[in-house]
Amino acid sequence: MAIIKPFKAIRPAKDKVSFVASKSYQSYSRRELNCQLSYNPFSFLHIINPGYKYSKSVSGQERFQLVHNRYLEFLEEDIFLKDGNPCLYLYQVENEHFSCCGLFCGTSVAEYQNNTIKKHEDTIQRREKLFADYLNTVKFNAEPVLMTYADDNNIGEIIATEKESEPEYRFTTTDSVCHTLWVISDTNTIHSLQTAFKAIAALYIADGHHRSASSNLLAKKLQEANQSHTGKEPYNFFMSYLIPESEIHIFEFNRMIKDLNGLTKQAFLVRLDAVFRITNRGATLYKPTKKHHFSMYLDGEFYSLYLRKKVFDFTDALSALDTQILYKTVLEPILGIHDLRKDKRIRYGHGKHNVIKMKDEIDKGTFTVGFGLVPTNISEIKAIADAGLVMPPKSTYIEPKLRSGLTIYEL
Template sequence: MAILKPFRGLRPVAELAQQVVSPPYDVLDSEEARQLTAKNRYSFLRVTKAEVDLPSDIDVHSPQVYRQARQTLQQLMRDGILLQDEQPCFYIYKQQMGDHCQVGLVAAASVAEYQQNIIKKHELTRPDKEQDRVDHITATEAQTGAVFLTYHADRRINRLIADGMKAEPVYDFTTEDGIGHTLYVVSDPAKIQAIEEAFAQINFLYIADGHHRSAAAGRVADACKGNNPNHTGQEEYNTFLTVVFPHDMMYIMDYNRVVTDLNGLSPAEFLERAAEKFTLVPSCGGAVKPGKPHAFGLYLNHGWYELAAKPGTFAADHPVECLDVSILQNNLLHPVLGIEDPRTDQRIHFVGGIRGMAELERLVDSGKYALAFALYPTSIEQLMAIADAGQIMPPKSTWFEPKLRDAMVVHLTPLAEYLHRNKE
């Protein structure tokens, strides 16, 4: 069963919501965040990237940054910019990006179910990024960024969510990137119970994005449990902030690659090596955006090529090896370009599909990169199949859009008494 609970959300006052909500902490660097907060003092980036209010040369993982995040969050609450709902609620979060609409439930998910793999994973986490989220949660006593979950779409849940959207939204605005954000509050006890019972019939949830946030919540919960002789399992630290979407609303874009050099090969030699595992045809019509699985676009020397993986060059029945990111890595990036581990190799970089094909051309034409690869998007069904098989996806396999905005709803998790530290 999938345990989702209502909680007393901390939210911006309606008249400032559009100014407060911010892009996720991990899609901006510090300088970009400084530029945004310089123009908007209410931006929640001052909590999620608190270094913006400290000297520019500060280590972003220093204790001072996390203390600053705590102080800013508390100031926003004292000033009445963020207010906590009086009773536990569910929240319905609708996003509109062009013709694409997705509607998810904002809820508190179970740490225990995450640890028991009822909430399934498909990525490895990096210790440094995981520790960053642990430090941020413990300093702020809040979960400020939601974990993006999905589940096999269910008609009963669809009806309940649609019913919740009959109410007047508390927020309805469009951010500077053209994406619409609408939030509804579900406070009626009968409706809350119906939603809980409907999700209890869902066998598994799947992490789409947010492996570090969920892993960090689990570590914090374990620490609190170990220090709480009266642990009941009902404490707020036993849950983590999530937005849960049905799988048929998920939109995954291509996640493309650029490489700095040809590993000592000339362009002609590289194309000859690539042709061993791929059919290769020069494009006469400009940029090559793949229209089907196992097809790729290659940009090299101001020209595009169409690539297609030859039959027999990959394991078509293996959930990971049949991914286009695996085919490219195993048949070209590693054996030809010498990129053994794309997680750590500094010669390869990744470009979200939201930036378009022109960005790939720009990066290569700048001289900073030698070539670019355009990929067909991984499907949500592939992601779920890999999680079901207990496998791990290659790095940078999925780029979800639209991104969830931080501070639409924040989950407060009182921790000080369990972690044996004094509030500041």
């Protein structure tokens, strides 16, 4: 079963919420970041970039402590307010092309440990420890883990009813996304949602593997240090955003490679021919349309690559994944790329216009060859997670990308 926990969220004052909520720090260009920090004193970016106040670059424990200090200042100045009772928070994100609605709640570290909360990505221990140390110092969690669950009529009906009430927040950000948040404070409704989620067999992490792993690491550390540990302490849970499978959007990452690993174009195509049926599609932009079908851009031309049925064995869910197929048939054996995270000869791209960007990068000589894939689907993600397997890096680009600072979970 899936446990969801209401919590007393720290939230922006209603008149300041549109100024507080921020995109992830990494998504801002340097110019955008400086603009936000210079002209928006309410931005959550001031908390996670605390050195700006002193025109100083800070890192490590010094930064963590200053983040905590900036957070306290936002509370002292009533930019942030704390709910008096534990609540669940219904949050909808929508624009012209996209809509999803889900719950901010606490999810259980114990369920992460027993695999009721399922993973499909590897995490890096150094990053786990770094973020666990960060959480231990700042004492709050402002970036929820995005999880998905099988569509459920009972949950859907409760959510639909709640959406008929007046929201706490409704605002539109400069990227034309409308954000709406309802506070679910009624104890009967909370109990109904908790009961409905108990019928959900598993939650699947879509985005936030390092955040959940770090929360788990911190919980173990604090449990060992707490002789009066009960299992009900805030550190036994971490903030998540749960949406049904039908509302998650998954996009692909393309792969761009700097060279052909010493091969000529002709020799490279001959090597590919052993594994794929190859068709030259000319200079017109071309994208693959189905599984085990890839596009390639090389020397000013697009090619379609269809996997030959009898040359590659599907032994499990991972082996049937297109990112794994491309790795095992092309990137590793032909192009000599063994470490998909660290090899500097490969770069990944995503986005609506990424085929054009990939073509431009190759045409100007930054890269030599590029590969396009169809998006991984939710069934593949679940099959990988259920089998305890791990996807290759950059197998999925998942939306929604959540704003920071809308609801904060105190540890």
